[in-house]
Amino acid sequence: MHKKLAGSHIFTIFGPMNFSEGVKDGLPIGLGYFAVSFSFGIAGSNFLSWPLVTLISMTNLTSAGQFAGLQIMTDAAGTFIEMALATFFINLRYSLMAISLSQKVSPSFGTGKRLLLATGITDEIFAVAMSKKCVNPIYFLGLMTLPYIGWSSGTAVGAICGEILPAMVTNALGVALYGMFVAIVVPQMKVHKPTVFAVAIAVALSCAFKFIPALSCVSVGFAIIICALVASLVAAALFPMKDLNVDDEGAGK
């Protein structure tokens, strides 16, 4: 079947967007995930056998959400409702990312592919995908492959040798995840000054939720959502990004 090519409706893709290119872009994320999920494995090994800890990573592929989930799971007072609510609020940001990503994907991204590949929408994979002009399914599959393997295997290795490592090392591994976050945010702040402003608001609000007693009753997951929404809304209102590829036509405007 031939698709009708409408006037300027051309999908310009800079650089190859195939499986191997995705794998290449996913390599640093996969390595980082291995280190971070290693610390999740260590945390989980205190309560669960290593296959059960690993299964959490294989079915969730989230960082903060899994750590919170593990806490609720192993807490005697934890309930299924609490698990659902905490997971919902902590991971609600993935919905925002899914909406953002839906603006970037090629028309070949059908419903089935979106359902299967949605698991790949993590903070880091999303950030890399958003740096591309347009994302097709095979590139995205390549991009999420090594992070998925890294996250799952890192958890398994961490859970298995959790009891071997000295506390000083596991303590240090606790910051690996945040290091990765910094590595994504800072380069954008360097090239785009309004992002500095947006980040400053987000950080200030986040600190307010932590340190102002009246606000500290708000759950961590919900606080993150409020911080991100407010900071992004204010930044978008004051510093809209005019050079964004708002529609397919680009140069036609």
Place this chain on the structure above:
Amino acid sequence: MNIDLQTYLIYLLVMAGVTLFLRAVPFILLRKKLKSVFWSSFLAYVPYTVLSAMTVPAIFFATDSRITGACALLAAVVTSLFGGGLVTVAAVSCLAVLGVDGLLLVL
């Protein structure tokens, strides 16, 4: 093991189900390109505001002491400013914690 297998499986199902729902539903439903510059800008800012809100102040409480957490953040920002990638920055921040911990032990 603290919980029985059946309870674990229900927890796992709830966790994984909610997570997939949050990712897949908006991804599948949104088919049209947003025309609004405002909303496109808003969505472009989201990853950075989410990650920075998750990092600060949480990183200060990720280790046994506030000092090592602060050093980890500083090390990560500086390494990143000098062009370090994901793994390098994560590794340097872990090493900063180890280094400062070691230094505090010696002093």
